[in-house]
Each structure stands twice: as C-alpha cells, then as structure tokens.
Amino acid sequence: MRVMVIVKATKASEAGELPSTELLEAMGKFNEELVNAGIMKSGDxxxxSSTGMRVRFRGNERIVTDGPFIETAELIAGYWQWEVDSMDEALEWVKRCPNPMTEESDIEIRQFYEMADFAENDPDGNIAEQESQLQTATAMQESTLTPYLFFGGRCDEALAFYKQSLGANVVMLMRFSESPDPVPEGMLQDGFENKVMHATVRIGQQNIMCSDGCGDATSFNGFRLTLSQPSTDECKRAFEALAEGGNIDMPLSKTFWATLYGMVTDKFGVGWMVMVPEPQN
Known part of the structure; x- marks a missing residue:
C-alpha cells in the first residue's frame, strides 16, 4: 500500500528555522535506510507557510490568501511517500525516524486511496482506465530516450572517429571479457571476446549508447541522428568531418527550417542530419 508520511509544522519550522547539521545528517541516514529497503518513493x-498561498473555493468564486497561516497544527513542514505492506510497517519505520524538529513534533501517517476504493462509483471501469492512462503519461514524462547503435565489430574505430570529429566523450566502456557475468556459450562470434559489450558516449548534450554486438552483422537503416550546431562554421566543420570516408546525401544549404541543413552517412553507415536551426521567434 502507498502511504503519505506527513511531518507536521511547528513554531520553529514556521519561523523558518533550518535544521542543524547533525539533524540533516541523521535524516539523511534515515532516508538512505528507507531507500535501501525499497520503501521511499519520494520526499521533501x-x-x-509565509512563502505560500491558499485558495478558498466558494461556488464560482476563488479567494486567494497569502501566507503565513496561523493554524500551525494544521500545517505540514514536509512529507514522504512510502510503499509498505501495512500501516503497522509504516508505523515501525516512523518510530525509527529522528525527531525532525528541534522541539516536540508530530508525524502523521495517511493511506492513499487506490482506484479499487472507488469501484462502486465506477461500475464500467472507465474512470479507472483514464486514471491508468494518466499514470502512464506521467511516468513517461520522466523517461529518457537514448539511441543505441551496434557497430558489428567496429565500435572502437567508431568511438575514435567520433572523438576526433565531434569531440565525443566516452563516459563508460565495458568489453565482453570484462563482463561480471559470463557470456552465454555460443553467443559471441569468434574473435569478439575483447570487443565492446557496452559503451555510453556523450556528444554535445546527448548520451548515445553503443556496442559491437555479438557479431559483424549491422544495419543503420530507417533513421538518422540529428546534430544541431550553434554556428554555421561549426556546422560546416562537423558535416565535413562526418563525411570523411562516408557519403554526402544532401549538401549543406539553407532551408525554411534551418540556416544550414545537410545529410551525410558516415563511414560506419550511420546517417546524420547536421543543421543550424533557425532562431526561434
């Protein structure tokens, strides 16, 4: 079950008194224990309340009140979201928590509603389905999408090329021979034992993942990587560097969407679109 663990405000917290170094360290250790136990999902x-605002709803009227708010006992100073098996488990964890305040304080545990709790008022399940879609959309907003390229035995050569042509930085690299788990028998093509199993490379502000794969078969059809540059000089330099040993598919030229735009396929078969975007109005 999901619970919200609420740290109630006190006179000290409402006065803006910050926790001591010792309390910060103690709370940090407690949070680390929560994370290691797989319980803590978020917390802040x-x-x-002097920095906050309150909105009262009265029919169609919206009445805004600036803080501070005087009802200290009704205010909160912080919270966690935990995933626990029971309220009893949450209670045991709260008992282990350091006193979050420099004075007497309260922590409140509240259980989240789940969609199953509203089943009686959602007999056809439409509201639950909508909620599920919203949760998926919210989770996807926190996701990242990273290209993963397989170079069929030429990964080291490709990394050296991108270092020289694009200033690529290899953040991490592991070879098959360095794998903490043995590679399954028959998985690798002969001679690939010391090839790149996985590498993370940063080009500009984007990470790209790459590997030699398990054999020399490779294909980069159906997509291109877009490289946006801040100036025409740098765009031309990068375009020419990528074209070395490769093919120019569309020479650099001005388009309605870019100051300069061109397409090139490098010598490893990776397609690129290199451009200087038009300034945004």
Missing part, C-alpha cells in the same frame, strides 16, 4: 521538506 516544505518552506514555511
């Missing part, structure tokens, strides 16, 4: 402290 809140600034005093």
């Amino acid at each position: 402290g809140l600034k005093p």
Whole structure:
C-alpha cells in the first residue's frame, strides 16, 4: 500500500528555522535506510507557510490568501511517500525516524486511496482506465530516450572517429571479457571476446549508447541522428568531418527550417542530419 508520511509544522519550522547539521545528517541516514529497503518513493521538506498561498473555493468564486497561516497544527513542514505492506510497517519505520524538529513534533501517517476504493462509483471501469492512462503519461514524462547503435565489430574505430570529429566523450566502456557475468556459450562470434559489450558516449548534450554486438552483422537503416550546431562554421566543420570516408546525401544549404541543413552517412553507415536551426521567434 502507498502511504503519505506527513511531518507536521511547528513554531520553529514556521519561523523558518533550518535544521542543524547533525539533524540533516541523521535524516539523511534515515532516508538512505528507507531507500535501501525499497520503501521511499519520494520526499521533501516544505518552506514555511509565509512563502505560500491558499485558495478558498466558494461556488464560482476563488479567494486567494497569502501566507503565513496561523493554524500551525494544521500545517505540514514536509512529507514522504512510502510503499509498505501495512500501516503497522509504516508505523515501525516512523518510530525509527529522528525527531525532525528541534522541539516536540508530530508525524502523521495517511493511506492513499487506490482506484479499487472507488469501484462502486465506477461500475464500467472507465474512470479507472483514464486514471491508468494518466499514470502512464506521467511516468513517461520522466523517461529518457537514448539511441543505441551496434557497430558489428567496429565500435572502437567508431568511438575514435567520433572523438576526433565531434569531440565525443566516452563516459563508460565495458568489453565482453570484462563482463561480471559470463557470456552465454555460443553467443559471441569468434574473435569478439575483447570487443565492446557496452559503451555510453556523450556528444554535445546527448548520451548515445553503443556496442559491437555479438557479431559483424549491422544495419543503420530507417533513421538518422540529428546534430544541431550553434554556428554555421561549426556546422560546416562537423558535416565535413562526418563525411570523411562516408557519403554526402544532401549538401549543406539553407532551408525554411534551418540556416544550414545537410545529410551525410558516415563511414560506419550511420546517417546524420547536421543543421543550424533557425532562431526561434
């Protein structure tokens, strides 16, 4: 079950008194224990209500009140979201928590509603389905999409090429011979034992993952990598560097969407679109 663990505000927290170094260290250790136990999903402290606002709903009227708010006992100073098996488990964890305040304080445990709790008012399941879609959309907003390229035995050569032509930085590299788990028998083509199993490379502000794969078969059909440059000089330099040993598919030229735009396939078969985007109005 999901629970919210609420740290209630006190006079000190509402006055903006910050926790001591010792308390910060103790809370940090407690949070680390929660994370290691797989319980903590999120958590943050809140600034005093003097920095906040409150909106009262009265029919169609919206009445805004600036903080501070005087009902200290009703205010919160921080929270966690935990995933636990029971309220009893949550309670045991709260009992282990250091006192989050420099004075007497309260922590409240509240259980989240789940869609199953509203089943009676959602007999056809449409509202639950909508909620599920919203949760998926929210999770995807936190996702990242990273290209993964397989160079069929030429990964080392490709990395050296991109270092020289694009200033690529190899963040991490592991060879098959360095794998902490043995490679399954028959998986690798002969001679690939010391090839690149996985590498993470940063080009500009984007990470790209790459590998030699398990054999010399490779294909880069159906996509291109887009490289946006801040100036025409740098665009021309990168375009010419990528074209060395490769093919120019569309020479650099001005388009309605870019100051300069061109397409090139490098000597490893990776397609690129190199451009200087038009300034945004």
